Structures are given as structure tokens and as C-alpha cells.
Amino acid sequence: MPLPLRPLRISHVGLRGIVGQGLTAAHVIDFACAFGTFLEEPGRVVVGRDPRASSQMLYEGVVAGLLACGHDVINLGVVSTPVIQHAIRWLEARGGVSIGASHNTAEWNALKFFGSKGIYLNTAQASELLDIYHLRKFRLAAWDQLGRLSEEPGALDYYISQLAAVYDFERLRDFRVVIDCCNGTSSILLRELQRRYGFDWILINEKLEGRRFAHDPATTAEMVALQLAPLVKPLRAHAGFLFDVDSDRVALATEQGEALSEELVLPLLTDFLLERNPGRLVITNLSTTALVQEIAQKYGAQVLRVPVGRQAAIDALTSYPPEQVAVAGEGTGAVMMPQFRFIYDGIASMLGILTMMQERGRLLGEIVASYPKYYMIKGQFPLVPAAVPRLLMELQERYADGQQNTQDGLRVDWPGRWFHVRVSQTEPVLRVICEQRDEPPAELFRQLSEQVRRLMS
Numbered sequence: 001m002p003l004p005l006r007p008l009r010i011s012h013v014g015l016r017g018i019v020g021q022g023l024t025a026a027h028v029i030d031f032a033c034a035f036g037t038f039l040e041e042p043g044r045v046v047v048g049r050d051p052r053a054s055s056q057m058l059y060e061g062v063v064a065g066l067l068a069c070g071h072d073v074i075n076l077g078v079v080s081t082p083v084i085q086h087a088i089r090w091l092e093a094r095g096g097v098s099i100g101a102s103h104n105t106a107e108w109n110a111l112k113f114f115g116s117k118g119i120y121l122n123t124a125q126a127s128e129l130l131d132i133y134h135l136r137k138f139r140l141a142a143w144d145q146l147g148r149l150s151e152e153p154g155a156l157d158y159y160i161s162q163l164a165a166v167y168d169f170e171r172l173r174d175f176r177v178v179i180d181c182c183n184g185t186s187s188i189l190l191r192e193l194q195r196r197y198g199f200d201w202i203l204i205n206e207k208l209e210g211r212r213f214a215h216d217p218a219t220t221a222e223m224v225a226l227q228l229a230p231l232v233k234p235l236r237a238h239a240g241f242l243f244d245v246d247s248d249r250v251a252l253a254t255e256q257g258e259a260l261s262e263e264l265v266l267p268l269l270t271d272f273l274l275e276r277n278p279g280r281l282v283i284t285n286l287s288t289t290a291l292v293q294e295i296a297q298k299y300g301a302q303v304l305r306v307p308v309g310r311q312a313a314i315d316a317l318t319s320y321p322p323e324q325v326a327v328a329g330e331g332t333g334a335v336m337m338p339q340f341r342f343i344y345d346g347i348a349s350m351l352g353i354l355t356m357m358q359e360r361g362r363l364l365g366e367i368v369a370s371y372p373k374y375y376m377i378k379g380q381f382p383l384v385p386a387a388v389p390r391l392l393m394e395l396q397e398r399y400a401d402g403q404q405n406t407q408d409g410l411r412v413d414w415p416g417r418w419f420h421v422r423v424s425q426t427e428p429v430l431r432v433i434c435e436q437r438d439e440p441p442a443e444l445f446r447q448l449s450e451q452v453r454r455l456m457s
Contacts, residue, residue: 007021007022007023008022008023008027010027010130010133011130011425012121012123012126012127012130012309012311013112013120013126013309013310013311014031014110014111014112014113015027015028015031015110015111016101016104016108016109016110016111017108017109017110018107018108019054019057019058019107019108019109020054021107023109023110025057025058025061028057028058028061028062028065028111029061029064029065030065030133030136030138031065031111031133032061032062032063032064032065032066032069032097032111033065033068033069033138033140034129034130034132034133034138035065035066035095035097035113035129036065036066036068036069036070036071036138036139037069037132037137037138037139038125038128038129038132039069039071039094039095040139041094042069042070042071042072042141042145042147043071043072043093043094044071044072044073044074044091044092044093044094045066045071045072045073045074045093045094045095045096045097046074046076046084046087046088046091046093046095046096046097046152046155047059047062047063047066047073047074047075047076047084047096047097047099048075048076048077048078048079048080048081048083048084048087048096048097048098048099048155049077049078049079049098049099049100050078050080050099050100050101050184050185050245050246051078051183051184051185051208051209051210051245052100052101052106052109052210052245053106053210053211054109054210055078055099055100055109055210058099058109058111059075059099062097062099062111063075063149066097066147067146067147067148067149068138068140068141068146068147069138069139069140069141069147070140070141070145070146070147071094071147072147072148072149072150073147073148073149073150074087074091074093074150074151074152075149075150075151075152076151076152076155077151078185078188078208079155079156079185079188080184080185080186080188080189080246080247080248080347081098081100081102081112081246081247081248081344082159082247082248082340082343082344082345082346082347082348083155083156083159083185083189084096084097084098084114084118084155085098085114085118085119085341085343086118086155086158086159086162086340086341086343087118087152087155087158087159088114088116088117088118089116089117089118089341090155090158091152092116093116094116095113095114095115095116096113096114096118097111097112097113097114098111098112098114098246099111100112100185100245100246101245101246102217102244102245102246102248102249103217103218103219103244103245103246103249103332104217105213105216105217106209106210106211106212106213113126113129117341118341118343119314119317119341119342119343120310120311120314121314122311122314122315122318123311123312123314123315126311156188156189156192159189160189160192160193160196162340163193163347163348163351166339166340166348166351167351167352167355168355169193169197169199170197171355171358172199172351172354172355172358173197173198173199173200174200174358175199175200175238175239175354175357175358176200176201176202176235176236176237176238177199177200177201177202177237177238177239177240177241177350177354178201178202178204178228178231178232178235178237178239178240178241178253179201179202179203179204179240179241179242179243179350180204180205180214180224180227180228180240180241180242180243181203181204181205181206181243182205182213182214182215182217182242182243182244182245183205183206183207183208183209183213183214183245184208184213184217184243184244184245184246184247185208185245185246185247186243186247186346186347187203187206187207187208188208189247189347190203190206190347191203191206202231202235202237204227204228204231205227213245214227215227217244217245218244219242219243219244219249219250219251219262219332219333219334219346220251220262221251221259221260221261221262222259223242223251224240224242224251224252224253224259224260225259228240228241228242228253228259229253229257229258229259230257231257232253232254232255232256232257233255233256233257237255238255238357238363238364239252239253239254239255239353239354239357239363239364240252240253240254240257241253241346241350243346243347244333244346247345247346247347248334248344248345248346249262249332249333249334249344249346250265250333250346250347250349250350251265251333252264252265252268252353252364254363254364254365254368255363255364255365256365258365260364260368261376262331262332262333263288263289263291263331263374263376264289264291264368265329265333265335265349265353266284266288266289266292266327266329266330266331266335267289267291267292267295267371268353268356268367268368269327269329269335269337269349269352269353270282270292270295270296270326270327271295271356271367272352272353272355272356273326273327273337273352274295274296274298274299274301274326274327275299277326278299278300278301279299279300279301280301280324280325280326281301281302281303281304281320281324281325281326282296282301282302282303282304282325282326282327282328283303283304283306283313283316283317283325283327283328283329284303284304284305284306284313284328284329284330284331285305285306285307285308285309285312285313285330285331285408286305286306286307286308286405286407286408286409286411286420286422287308287330287331287420287422287431287433288305288329288330288331289331289374289376289435290374290413290416290418290435290437291371291372291374294371294372295371301326304316305405305407305411306407307407307408308330308408308422308425309425310330310334310344312408313328313329313330313336316328317336317342322338322341322342323338325338325342326338328342329344333346333349334346335349337349337352372437372438373437373438374435374436374437375435375436375437375438375439375440375441376433376434376435377433377434377435377440377441377442377445378431378432378433379431379432379433379445379449380424380427380429380430380431380432381429381430381432381449381452381453381456382428382429382430382456383423383424383428383429383430383456384455384456384457385423387455387456388423388430390455391421391430391451391452391455391456392406392409392410392421394451394455395410395412395421395448395451396410398451399412399419401414402414402418408420408422409421409422409423410422416436416437416438417434417435417436417437417441417444418434418435419432419433419434419435419441419444419445419448420432420433421433421448421452430452430456432445432448432449432452434448
């Protein structure tokens with residue numbers, strides 16, 4: 001039985017919660033004032049939102065807070081987060097705010113904050129923003145220095161131009177693709193791409209919806225198997241793609257209607273991008289499949305593993321020149337590519353995978369079948385914080401024969417097998433992940449589960 005989620009989360013990533021029950025208008029206005037104060041000198045701030053019923057209310061609060069701090073707000077309307085991030089650089093704005101809860105269900109909403117380069121705030125910046133929010137020391141403008149609100153209708157065109165500069169759309173028109181939009185912002189972008197370039201795309205769940213999505217917007221194999229995968233083969237499509245509401249994540253189905261693990265998105269794009277730039281660095285987290293490592297080794301590349309969470313990935317990215325990094329991402333279907341200034345973008349990922357299929361003359365299922373087979377088992381257990389240090393110490397002693405990493409809980413590696421035990425950043429649970437090459441790690445997962453239950457009871 002799924003464990004209940006906390007109705008409000010305030011963290012380095014931003015503000016997220018169940019609207020009304022946890023997330024209120026007061027939180028939104030205060031966070032917007034904190035961000036306006038964090039940006040210091042008045043300037044332009046880009047704001048966009050997803051179609052959730054609560055997003056209009058959050059939008060009004062964000063605008064009020066930013067205007068009160070003397071910033072000019074540029075409203076993009078209902079757009080995806082990647083569109084907002086591209087627009088920040090295009091409009092030379094001081095930052096931006098995305099309103100939308102991505103993979104969460106309709107009662108949730110969130111605020112995500114970006115700096116002038118259009119990427120998430122790093123840890124130091126996010127810590128400063130949180131300090132301002134908690135201290136409530138806002139820098140408010142005088143009555144005659146308040147900001148102004150305007151609209152920018154050209155952001156979608158600019159975003160499409162960025163995609164067109166990287167991908168040869170003409171060569172992708174021969175693919176028939178089924179796409180599950182999950183009633184989110186991807187439908188706006190995909191319809192416009194289809195209108196302009198004549199793609200053979202079949203969109204399902206494309207109507208924007210604010211209160212009830214066709215299904216949970218998680219980019220998992222389970223969600224792909226619900227509606228998307230059964231349609232691919234009967235419609236004679238070459239592949240299927242599923243987006244979350246914000247279209248920054250993507251999940252996959254093969255031409256045979258097989259729902260693929262979300263863990264495969266990053267390995268596929270690692271293969272695609274390292275073939276072009278062998279030897280460049282791959283950045284991912286400690287819970288992501290070891291298949292990434294095998295593919296990177298084929299191209300003479302190293303994999304840098306960081307703690308779970310987008311903040312750690314952004315911190316790692318800022319430590320390296322962009323030309324040294326091939327790709328960054330996680331096992332959720334969220335991937336960042338250097339061609340798009342390291343923005344999590346599901347549509348760019350989809351086009352990258354289609355380009356890979358076109359260049360290699362192979363369908364998605366054929367490419368995936370060429371990879372070594374890895375089996376992953378994931379579990380979560382109720383958290384007893386006081387028991388965590390003892391648990392990690394016992395695990396270190398019990399599995400001392402493996403290579404240990406303690407950046408984020410404990411990860412232990414052996415040839416062809418590993419596990420990761422960590423405390424979730426967003427839920428009151430302890431996560432256990434095991435992966436093994438060629439066969440499921442059932443026995444390892446059983447042993448870990450028994451030890452966790454014994455200490456967490």
C-alpha cells in the first residue's frame with residue numbers, strides 16, 4: 001500500500017504541496033517575494049504555468065510577489081518548463097518561475113525557480129533563497145517603483161527554433177509515433193510541431209485538463225502499459241512516448257508494444273550522444289542503472305555519480321565546462337543535453353531517440369535488445385529516523401566485500417550487481433534499490449528488506 005505523501009514540501013528545489021491542504025496562497029506570495037529579493041536588482045522575470053486547476057491562483061500570487069519587489073513580469077501563459085527555461089535566456093531575463101507539479105497528480109502544485117542562465121539554482125543559491133523565505137526579510141519596492149506585467153507570445157516559436165537547429169525534422173517525418181500527452185503541456189508543443197512539419201504523430205490524452213488527468217502523470221513502465229503500449233502495434237507505429245504534465249520527463253514503448261523501464265531513457269541518450277562525442281563525461285545519480293556505465297565504457301567515457309536529486313546534478317554540472325559533458329540525467333526519464341543548455345526536456349529526448357533510430361536504421365526495440373540485460377527491484381519502507389545510522393553501519397559491515405559509496409546513504413557495488421539504501425528527500429520513507437546483470441537480484445533484495453524491516457519496526 002502506498003505511503004501518504006506530506007502535503008507540503010519546502011526544499012532547495014522549491015515549493016511543492018497539495019493545494020489548500022498544505023500549499024496556500026500565503027506560501028506562494030512569500031516565496032515569490034523571497035525570489036524577488038534574491039534576484040536583487042530589478043529586472044525581467046519570466047513566468048509560465050501548467051494547466052492544473054490551481055495554477056491560475058499560484059500564478060496570481062507569484063506575479064504579485066515579483067511586482068512588489070520591483071521586477072517586470074513576462075507572462076508566457078500555459079507552457080512547459082523547458083519553454084520557460086529557453087525563454088529566460090532569449091529574453092535576457094534575470095530569472096524565471098515555473099508553476100506546475102510535473103509528475104504529481106492534479107491536487108499537487110509547485111514552484112520551481114531558475115537563474116539568468118535558465119537552469120535550476122545551485123545549492124548555494126537555493127540555500128540563500130530559503131534563508132530569505134524563512135527570515136521573511138523581503139526587499140519591497142516603493143509604490144512608484146513597482147514592476148509591470150506583460151505577455152510574450154513568441155516563446156513557443158523560439159523554443160521550436162532551438163529544436164529545429166539541432167534535429168533534422170525532415171528525416172524524422174517517416175516515423176509513425178503514438179504519444180501520450182497525459183493532458184499536459186506537451187500537447188501544445190506537439191500539435192504545433194505536427195502542423196509545421198507534417199509529422200505522423202498520433203496524440204492521445206491531448207486535451208488540456210486541470211482537475212482529472214487520464215492517468216497518473218508518472219513516467220514509468222506501469223503508466224506506459226496502461227494506455228500507450230497497447231496502441232503502438234495495432235496502429236503500426238514505430239515507437240511510443242509518454243510525457244508527464246510538464247513534458248520534462250519521458251517514458252517509452254517499443255514498436256512491439258513493450259513498455260520499457262524509465263531507466264532506459266538515459267542509457268539510450270548516452271549511447272546516442274557519446275557516439276558523437278566519445279570520451280565526454282556522463283553525470284547521473286547513485287540510484288541509476290549500471291547500464292549507463294557499460295555504455296559509457298564502450299566510448300571511453302567516465303560516469304560521475306552524485307547524490308539523488310536535481311540539486312546535486314546541477315552542482316556537478318556547474319563544476320565542469322559544458323564541452324566536457326556529454327549528458328546528465330536520472331532514472332526517471334529526465335535527461336539534460338548540452339545542445340539545449342542542460343535543460344530537462346522530454347520532447348528533446350524523444351527527438352534524440354528518434355534521430356538515433358533514423359541514423360542507425362534500427363527500431364527502438366532492436367536497439368534496446370542489443371544492450372546487456374539489467375534487472376532492477378525497487379522498494380520503500382516507513383522511515384524511523386533514529387534507526388538509520390545503525391542500519392547503515394550494519395549494512396557496511398555485512399557487505400564489506402563490495403565497493404562502498406556513502407555520499408547519499410549507502411551504495412555497494414560488485415561486478416554486475418549493486419544496491420543503494422537511502423532516505424528519501426521528499427517522502428518519509430527509506431528507499432532500497434537493487435540491480436543485477438542477466439537475472440533479477442531477488443535474493444539480495446530479500447536480505448536487505450529483512451534487515452530494514454527488523455531495524456525500522
